[in-house]
Amino acid sequence: MTTLEQAVAAASRARENAYAPYSGFQVGAAIKACDDSTFYVGCNVENASYGATICAERSAIVHMVSRRGKCPIEFIVVVTAADPPSVPCAICLQILAEFCSPETPIHLAHPTGVKRTLLLRELLPQPFVLV
Numbered sequence: 631m632t633t634l635e636q637a638v639a640a641a642s643r644a645r646e647n648a649y650a651p652y653s654g655f656q657v658g659a660a661i662k663a664c665d666d667s668t669f670y671v672g673c674n675v676e677n678a679s680y681g682a683t684i685c686a687e688r689s690a691i692v693h694m695v696s697r698r699g700k701c702p703i704e705f706i707v708v709v710t711a712a713d714p715p716s717v718p719c720a721i722c723l724q725i726l727a728e729f730c731s732p733e734t735p736i737h738l739a740h741p742t743g744v745k746r747t748l749l750l751r752e753l754l755p756q757p758f759v760l761v
């Protein structure tokens with residue numbers, strides 16, 4: 631199994647834990663850091679107060695930062711059952727922009743494998759930057 635396939639499997643497992651009773655839309659994410667083999671995974675966690683919902687990508691970032699702080703990211707995998715595969719929402723892209731490089735690959739996948747790969751800069755060309 632390639633590292634990317636392992637990351638898809640890790641994100642798919644996290645997706646199975648998604649708490650999505652309101653939308654029924656389950657999302658899993660996995661972050662591959664550059665210098666370790668751990669996958670920092672996340673899933674969406676919904677709330678009766680809908681706006682309190684946390685997306686899978688943000689949950690994965692919080693997991694990574696909690697475990698080892700900011701570190702260089704090799705790639706991100708997002709797993710859904712959607713066809714065409716879902717792209718991260720704009721809030722998640724802004725969060726990813728805080729920790730990823732513009733060249734970081736974002737792999738959009740089904741549990742069966744990667745369907746499409748885009749760079750962060752293609753998904754969010756102009757992130758907000760505090761100057």
Ligand code: THU
Nearest residue numbers: 653655657674685686718719722
């Ligand atoms: N969701 C994510 O987990 N990531 C995204 O980038 C977009 C949407 C979740 C939030 C909610 O639980 C469900 O998908 C439907 O919007």
